[in-house]
Amino acid sequence: MVLRSDGTGGAHAGGDSAAIVRGTALYVAHCQPCHSTLVNARPLAGVPSHGAAGHTWGHPDSTILRIILDGRPPLPSTRLADSAAPTMPAWRGRLSPADAEAILTYIKSSWTDEQHAVREGWYGCRRDGVVTC
Numbered sequence: 001m002v003l004r005s006d007g008t009g010g011a012h013a014g015g016d017s018a019a020i021v022r023g024t025a026l027y028v029a030h031c032q033p034c035h036s037t038l039v040n041a042r043p044l045a046g047v048p049s050h051g052a053a054g055h056t057w058g059h060p061d062s063t064i065l066r067i068i069l070d071g072r073p074p075l076p077s078t079r080l081a082d083s084a085a086p087t088m089p090a091w092r093g094r095l096s097p098a099d100a101e102a103i104l105t106y107i108k109s110s111w112t113d114e115q116h117a118v119r120e121g122w123y124g125c126r127r128d129g130v131v132t133c
Helices: 016-031 060-071 099-107 113-123
Strands: none
Touching: 016 099, 099 113
């Protein structure tokens, strides 16, 4: 069993356990300040939660990795004033592609079996391995 950053066990952990451990440390240091923990998340306003209760699981791996590394502007659907809307910073240069893959492996370890099955049907994503879709 893998421990998540909030101390709970990863019941649905799949993939490389060493990458999950590494991804946990990277997530806590770089992602958690805005996105919160993967369980009982309370992210900043307008910032998505990445755990099973969030919507990140509905995107292909390649999209998530691109957003981690290259960032993205505020989403048009954000109901915050433009000046308050959060922007996802680009982490390329501060995090390597391998770091981003480890973070994604950790995030994916929190998703339910049903979420993994839906992703496999939609995109061909496999639970093991990161850039599978």
